Amino acid sequence: MTAPAPKPWILGIAPYIPGRATSEDGRKVAKLSSNENPFGTPEAARAAYRDAATQLERYPDAAAVDLRAALAAHYGVEADRLIYGTGSDEVLHLAAGTFAGPGDEIIHVRYGFAVYEIATRRVGATPVVVADRDYATDVDAILAAVTERTKVVFVANPNNPTGTYSARDDIARLHAGLPRSVLLVLDQAYTEYLEPEDDDGGLELARTQPNVLVTRTFSKIFGLASERVGWGYASAEIINAMHRIRAPFAFSVGAQAAAIAALGDADFVAHSRSHNRMWRGWFAEQVDALPGLRAVPSKANFVLVLFEGAVTAEVAYKALMAAGYATRWLPGQGLPHGLRITIGTEAEMRDVVAVLRTEVERAA
Numbered sequence: 001m002t003a004p005a006p007k008p009w010i011l012g013i014a015p016y017i018p019g020r021a022t023s024e025d026g027r028k029v030a031k032l033s034s035n036e037n038p039f040g041t042p043e044a045a046r047a048a049y050r051d052a053a054t055q056l057e058r059y060p061d062a063a064a065v066d067l068r069a070a071l072a073a074h075y076g077v078e079a080d081r082l083i084y085g086t087g088s089d090e091v092l093h094l095a096a097g098t099f100a101g102p103g104d105e106i107i108h109v110r111y112g113f114a115v116y117e118i119a120t121r122r123v124g125a126t127p128v129v130v131a132d133r134d135y136a137t138d139v140d141a142i143l144a145a146v147t148e149r150t151k152v153v154f155v156a157n158p159n160n161p162t163g164t165y166s167a168r169d170d171i172a173r174l175h176a177g178l179p180r181s182v183l184l185v186l187d188q189a190y191t192e193y194l195e196p197e198d199d200d201g202g203l204e205l206a207r208t209q210p211n212v213l214v215t216r217t218f219s220k221i222f223g224l225a226s227e228r229v230g231w232g233y234a235s236a237e238i239i240n241a242m243h244r245i246r247a248p249f250a251f252s253v254g255a256q257a258a259a260i261a262a263l264g265d266a267d268f269v270a271h272s273r274s275h276n277r278m279w280r281g282w283f284a285e286q287v288d289a290l291p292g293l294r295a296v297p298s299k300a301n302f303v304l305v306l307f308e309g310a311v312t313a314e315v316a317y318k319a320l321m322a323a324g325y326a327t328r329w330l331p332g333q334g335l336p337h338g339l340r341i342t343i344g345t346e347a348e349m350r351d352v353v354a355v356l357r358t359e360v361e362r363a364a
């Protein structure tokens with residue numbers, strides 16, 4: 001008897017490796033490896049979660065009516081043009097699954113979010129990986145990679161793991177250069193960390209264009225990563241098609257209530273953003289002052305540190321882990337010389353710099 005055969009493209013998928021919260025020997029460490037909010041969850045969201053999660057035997061609202069209404073009011077988007085999923089991860093999967101299949105191509109950048117390749121291969125499509133421009137998204141390289149088989153382009157802005165940002169003009173040029181038959185997925189997981197003047201125009205494109213999907217998440221600045229609340233905004237036609245394949249009950253009653261409450265806590269968001277701006281800037285300066293280390297300019301809540309001298313990223317990763325800090329070393333993503341470090345509390349950032357400085361001095 002033969003066993004069920006996985007589709008050949010499924011076995012070509014390298015499994016996603018989540019950020020660590022423990023060291024190799026099981027010690028709990030400070031987690032600077034998954035770009036979560038160091039301030040936790042807004043108190044109002046915790047309370048709403050507790051109050052809502054009372055009837056655990058009942059299914060949640062499959063249509064997420066209240067959450068969609070809250071999103072519509074907050075962002076000025078139409079409630080009936082929203083898709084949602086178990087984290088924006090799922091929304092990315094829905095985009096690939098709705099618009100691509102075997103024989104089709106999906107483009108993403110070389111140093112891009114790992115889920116793009118998984119979502120592409122999962123549906124039997126072919127990932128087309130384009131080069132960066134000094135770690136930043138290269139619009140011309142993406143446009144040059146488009147063929148008649150291209151169905152989707154994934155672009156994160158700011159990008160993960162580089163933290164780099166594509167300005168409004170670049171995104172407009174990218175969209176203008178794509179055939180209307182190609183879906184441009186603008187993944188804005190970190191958009192709330194941008195300054196207001198840095199609006200990349202994504203929501204406006206999704207509002208007015210037939211081929212743009214913007215994705216967002218409650219996992220980052222809103223401090224709700226455990227609850228897996230992601231959403232997307234696009235034309236009615238795109239959303240209508242995507243709804244056909246989503247899981248009927250994307251997120252729990254508690255998750256929906258917590259997300260609505262988090263959306264309303266403007267102070268928490270503003271405080272998270274200003275802390276992040278300040279300590280990201282400080283951290284990048286400190287890193288750049290260490291010989292052999294370089295911080296890639298970031299507009300997100302993390303910094304990609306490049307190790308180009310005597311200290312390797314692997315050595316720094318291990319030293320930080322030994323000191324109680326989990327960071328993200330990325331050899332599997334073509335960055336054996338890179339560590340992605342989430343901006344944590346002031347004490348954490350000072351300590352991380354001290355550990356890096358010790359390693360540089362040791363290697364000198």
Ligand code: PMP
Binds near residue numbers: 088217
């Ligand atoms: N997009 C990007 C660029 C990300 O970095 C992440 C989180 N690592 C996600 C999407 C997915 O986030 P979530 O599924 O928690 O919404």
